[in-house]
Amino acid sequence: MIGLYEELIKMKDSGEPAMMVTVVEMTGNTPVAVGKKMLVGESGTAFGTVGGGALELFAKNKCTDLIKDRVSMTEKYVLSEGKIVEGAESLPMACGGTVKLFYEYIGVRGHIYIFGAGHVGQALIKVLKTMNFYVTVIDAREDMLAHVLEADRKVHMSYADFIDKEGLREQSYVVVCTPSHKHDYNVVNKVLELNLTPKYMGMLCSEVKLRSFMKKTFERFGDDIDLSYFYSPIGLDTGGDSPAEIAISISSEILAISYHKKGHCHMRKDAIIDQNRMK
Template identity: 30%
Template sequence: MSWISTLADLQQRGEPCVLVTIIEERGSTPRNAGSKMVVTADRIFETIGGGHLEFKAMGIAREMLESRSQDTRLERFSLGASLGQCCGGATVVLFEPMGQPQAHIAVFGAGHVGRALVPLLASLPCKVRWIDSRENEFPEQIPAGVEKVINEEVIDEIADMPAGSYYIVMTHNHQLDLELTAEILKRNDFAYFGLIGSKTKRVKFEHRLRERGFQADVVQRMRCPMGIAEVKGKLPVEIAISIAGEVVATYNASFGQEVKKGETVARLIPSSRREQA
């Protein structure tokens, strides 16, 4: 399998990797500029010539994966005794992170807006779980990289999401929306939580959540209505674009920051004014 095929396969499966490329080599070395190696957390594909240089490059790549770095990196290795070479010289190596998800997203609801939204999210550097109890609501073709989850007890899926996840709730049932909201707010470790609905729905939910003992500062973290207000329209795709834009704005503003319990990460996003169905 070529490195191109390997990258495509890893992207399809949502597995992060680092593409390592020899950019320039000087001196009497057996390495060829343009040689590539793909490094994942537990495997390597292709080679940049083996030896100590490849070992060091693999270590740097895995450090980048562990830190979830999104930045490309150039390293200049001086060849000689330190790299086990008999001759001097230098090699410049480019490290390019690939497929590192900016956000882990749980989308609850496979209705009209969900079907418009999920393909947009799938085209972003995000890991998406699409959750509903109704199998017949999902389209026949699920976007590549999206995990379809059918569960009669959709609330149970919240516990499986990592800290700092994004939650988008847009089910067919207001009571289910409320129960999902309560469970997400109970965790209170999310980077983003959006609930589809109008300002009236928000007021009703806030009242019911207060009755359940939730503090105002916790409830305030809920985005309802969700989406960027400047994106107008009532069509499912228009609402979906608005929500996707808010997701992008959130992870651009906060990715790489530790999400502390109760912290409002979406603080840089303007409040939405659009009424949602």
């Protein structure tokens, strides 16, 4: 059991979400006792046991689906194929008893990539870490990364090269706030070039910069490119312009996207994006 929790700590430190499956109830003949646990990581690697056989295989596959949805639940099983027990799912086993498993999601709210460790990036990291996000900050400037203390992971690398090397986690959040327009453009276009689909990608910029950026983007990728997850200028319209205030604006927008909330006043300029599509 100690080894199982050690593996859980490793997963947590690396930002890998997991499910902890616990036997919470049993009746009749079963291959496992109450309290037995199995840990299943996002990669499918499992530690511990909840009885083996069809029950454990079913539970492991169930974990894969639940990790994607980031939800916990309890489910009851009857260990006899074809046997009907109210509120229980039948599994192809010969034991005949019933088992109830509790699936507990253990992980971060989401993964956020921050490209640029400048004043806004540093302020944003501090806010996001209070809300259980796993934050990776990427910057080509080693001296700027030295000022970052709260991030879960710091990467000293060229911005677009990082995406080439590692890609992005599915349903992740991306904040682009590099020190130059060129690097911003390279990051966003690398995401489009590789057909990556983050849940959210926001770019810190002015409306003038956005017009120029969108013109070049549509010239390169065509007017059918999907930008539904792209928000620029980034953040909700709160009126503040200090790094701390901008960080609050960006984190609020990320939360709104995370909770599927609509009706907020985003800084995003759909009119600028749409008018630059090629006709």
